[in-house]
Amino acid sequence: MADEPDKESKTEQASEKKVRDAVEKGNLPFSKEAPILATLVAMLVFALFFAYDSIVRLGIFLAMFLERPHEWSLATSADAISLYQIVFLEIGRAIVVVMALLVAAGVGASVMQNMPRLVGDRIIPKANRISPMAGWKRLFGIKGFVEFLKSVGKVLFAGVFLSFALSDVHLRLLEGMLMLPSAFSMQIRDIVVDLVLGVVIAMALIAGVDLLWTRYHWMEELRMTKQEVKDEHKQAEGDPILKARMRSLARDRARQRMIAAVPRATLIIANPTHYSIALRYVREETAAPIVVAKGQDLIALKIREVAEEHGIPIFEDVTLARSMFKQVSVDSMIPPQFYQAVAELIRIIQGNRKAPKAGTSVS
Template sequence: MTVRVMRLQRFAEERTERATPRRREEARKEGRVAKSPELTSAIALAALLVALRVVGPMVWGQWENIFQLDFSTSPPKTWTTGTVEQLLVEQMMSALKALAPIVGTALVMGVAVAVMQVRPMLTVKQLIPDFSRLLPTAGVKRLFSASSLVELGKSLSKLVIVGALSYSSISRMAGEIRGYDDTDVMSIPSVVGSLVFQLGIRIAVAMVLLAALDFAYQRYAFEKSLRMTKQEVKDEWKDTEGNPQIKSTIRKRARQIAMRRMMQAVPKADVVVTNPTHFAIALRYDGATMTAPEVVAKGADALAQRIKVVASESGVPMVENKPLAQSLYRMVDIGEQVPAELYQAVAEVLAYVYRMRATGRR
């Protein structure tokens, strides 16, 4: 028996339940979201290479024009530190202007991917220093944690992929360069540049695929970290929806208040239509303010008897009409007006009551 109880307790403490919306919102406020920095850097690298491919020839052409313009003109009579510095500044500013579209594309893509992963969010909790992370025990735990092993695996994977692709490209590059003779030496830089760019593209594609796997893992790990025990779900439900006992008490009090108001409205009714034993419906009609008679109270069985007692004590006439009482009880709620299909029957009852009052009978 003791073993069984321990197993049940252990099962109850296991995090088997999916995170509730409230749990997810709290995690988001704390800055805990599923994100992969690898994906951001990989997409930024790919965007950089694509922009370099598209804008690169134009940038290279601008640089050639700048160098030709600077060095084809007659040099100053005397080279001074000032003239050299001015030339270097001009060259640097020209280079920055030429590279701005390439760097800007990579930066925009990196920011866009980061925002797409976490959605716009503002939290200051991540900026607050956590001094507990400085403890040696915390460092040892992080060193041998599952996340550290995953990060080590990612680093080794990137090292192996980059190394294999680089070795393949360099071997291919060396093979092609050996085949050139002296007349083709001038074309070697362009060939090397093309092969290096192809290597960059291959590495970028591999990094994107690896980052996509990392993002899938990060989402899995994040969802796992948010899982809740059954008891936590119950406690959260009590916090958000309220304690069931308290809610039951509130509903009971609300019913008592509604019942008290209903019974207080019976003496103001014009007539109580009865079944006669099962139903009692109190009707009130004021031609100046109402378009149709209104049900101010209704009840069945014991409640019907209470309505009849109050009506009798208050001098409200009671009329027995089984079909009408059943229809009113079934079709009209308290505070609602009588529907059109019951106008005729209700009008006959009210006319009868008014005649009784006119003759002084109850």
């Protein structure tokens, strides 16, 4: 098996076909940081617009539940199930919004990067995906080490950013201890919002860089060698040798069809050895003579040979044959400038003049 081309030899940009094939196989650039950023944004939205009401409502329910336990009957299993349903419903109401936001954020982050598509090759089981050795190499190989360094760098960057953004959080907590419980809850909410906002800003910078890097790395991985570009061009345009062979076969078939049509001709106009034009004229069929065959040199001689075999009159006229050969097309009527000359020859055949013997030449 030939070795894969190294990166140094991949000097050409990926072609549209290479990119299209990669997309169809599911090989798409994907930033892992974008879904994380979307999740954090969803949490920020929840903290800003939904968290306070949900927490207050849940707090009131739990306070009532814990302060007045005698109001909840547990005499039977039905009572226990009913209580469980009530508690579960209240907790569900508190978290359903945040769960919906997280799901929408995750799906949206993936869709915005690449439209979803079903790729069968991606879901076919492969041994290297479950191989412990392959997994070990992914985790502790060079790529795994680079990913580890990236994760450490992200944590350090976010930590430094947050340390500046929340430098006064301890003072705000001390102030909150002197507030009413309701006001202190708002203070806690504001601190959480600032915390999430700081992480979102830091993550937005990281995700932006990662998106650009992912796209750049993807295009670099798809780069092609000069030989790959040539091979793809041959596939797109067709192998020149094969195309030449196909053209040759097409010309041969056209000649065979043309020679097979000569017996239908009414007359042949020829330059003694170089050109032959076979014409068919039947008044009921067409308004003017039709060219059923024409040829030069060997083809011209073959047309004359077939005409002689079938008793078709041959008229030798050097000037007319040369002129007509350049201007007429097979299966088309002759141009008007040749009407008079050809009409004279047809009259000869029809008996206005003495017709030549079949297969003989008249000059």
